[in-house]
Amino acid sequence: MTAPSARPTTTPVPAASAPAATPLAPPEGPAGGAARFGPVALVVSAGVSVQFGAALAVMVMPRVGAAGVVTLRLAAAALVLLLVCRPKVRGHSRADWGTVLAFGVTMAGMNGLFYQAVDRIPLGPAVTLEVLGPLALSVIVSRRLVNLLWAGLALGGVVLLSGHGGGGLGFGSLDPAGAAFALGAGVMWAAYIVFSARTGRRFPQADGLALAMAVAAVLSLPLGVYEAGSDLLVPATLALGVGVALLSSVLPYTLELLALRRLPAPTFAILMSLEPAIAATAGFLVLHQALSTVDALAIALVIAASMGAVRSQTRKRQPA
Template identity: 40%
Template sequence: MQKNKIPIRPLLAVLGSILSVQIGAAIAKELFPALGAAVTATLRIGLSAIILLAVNRPGLKTLTREQWKAVIPYGLCLGAMNLIYYLALSRIPLGIAVTLEFMGPLLLVVFSSKRLIEFLWVLLAAGGIALMTPWNNTNIDLFGAGMALLAGAFWAGYIVLGRQVSAVLDGRQAVTIGMLFALLVALPFAFTSGTMVNFKSGMIIPALSLALFCSAVPFSLEMYGLKYIPTKTFSILMSMEPAVGAICGLIFLKEYLSLQEYAAVILVVIASTGATLGNREDMGKITPEI
């Protein structure tokens, strides 16, 4: 009997979303000095919502009660995840922020794992994340680290809720409508930050690039991937984020990590690779809804 395998295109879609998000995060950090984390996050979400509305044109009037019940918490979780992560990103390097944020998906893997080998990979990834924590690295800002861990909790919620909403609503519509509710989360913080007046016309292009790289493209790719990839496999794939984040931080932001921090990133990537290879087969057939 031929074993079921996860299609390659959903895997490539998730990996593409990872690269896109990290490039966008590097762009965001360039806007932080003038706009702050809250306004930058709001720009990212708001412009992404506008782009997605124009492209996807979701039928809001045709949504059922069940679909609203799925997409509203998904969107609120999406907004909280973005806002809190940007608060972390404004205080700690990109590679460290991504690695600490991964604690959320990592715990999701622990709770959903059944095979011993999966726990071994999780322990290896946990060891990498432990090297990034404040008690092992005194250079890390405590508030920034805490916000990154909290963002990780919302990331885990995003994975679970995204899986649920993709079962009752087309992925493109889910992302578009969810982004509207995400905007409701971020707007109050942007208005009270006092830095919205610093926005200049020269920031339009970076802001649009941020929206495309950090929200519109990756979240659409992730929703496509979630239709085919089980929750725990999706979570493990996303552990590639620390390596990509560290590389993008080095290339675009000149953020140099210590040897200990690079070792942590390598441990997480090894765990991700091993766990992903171990789960490529016997995962069951995932029925597409497209």
């Protein structure tokens, strides 16, 4: 998610998130390669947008810090979504608002922890550690023995990352605090998936997402102001913050919304499992963060585990 984007999900158990407010159905007609290329291209484009947006955020951090970047991103994304969706604030129950509040809290926590992570460790390893949260949720909810295999494969990838630089389980040359922040972001991503699904069931279209994004922006504001102060209002910094919001939230959400009209959610989740690789590529091209062979193997193991977990969950749901 995913560098974590503000993307809700309809499925509470995949290894990656998918937009919740969109009714999902398998694509009509033949499922040939040509028919699927369009939505697949949209999903991959969304992943590229998210991870290059995260890379841009890392470049903005020297100006306003990690908390400042989170504030800029969430505030800009909330403003855009509120203007586009114009959600109704009346007629909702207390339970509806409680769900939106929980969704907003998890969104703020997920973004805050993730950007603290990428401020300390390379983008590829950060996303790899983060994706363990949704993967663990998939394994726990599915209760299938085969998913223990995928969990073990992912654990192998983490062990390789933890030995990064020969430091054993101390995460080697990876900053331990950065690794801990990435793992915490993964926990919040798992919670985000749960509350995103609940929000999608309670609110029409993307209204719940817009309201939750506003909650997340309000929660992040004090930390951003404390860290960056008036630097948040520098025009060039504001422009970069809007760019991060568009690349990491607004554009990928729109692309996924279009893709999921023709793409089943499990296929979407498998494609989203590629995000650690996209993140590593973005880190290399934009931030010049080179990965060792061991790092690349670790990321590949986690990607394989995520894809395997989603595929086994898909087989479970298929009628006999």
